[in-house]
Amino acid sequence: MKPVLSSDSKLQLISGHESRKSLELYQHLSLESVEAEYQQAVRLLDV
Numbered sequence: 118m119k120p121v122l123s124s125d126s127k128l129q130l131i132s133g134h135e136s137r138k139s140l141e142l143y144q145h146l147s148l149e150s151v152e153a154e155y156q157q158a159v160r161l162l163d164v
Contacts, residue, residue, distance in 0.1 A: 125137045134140055 125140060128134075128140055129137055132140070
């Protein structure tokens with residue numbers, strides 16, 4: 118059976134951060150505070 122990754126581990130993998138410690142920079146952000154900007158950036162991608 119494969120080990121289950123924690124949310125921090127998944128975020129670290131997806132974001133490319135070298136350590137979980139560097140993810141602490143984003144602790145204060147909530148999804149609501151970044152979602153609109155994220156959606157706008159995704160729309161700008163030419164995929």
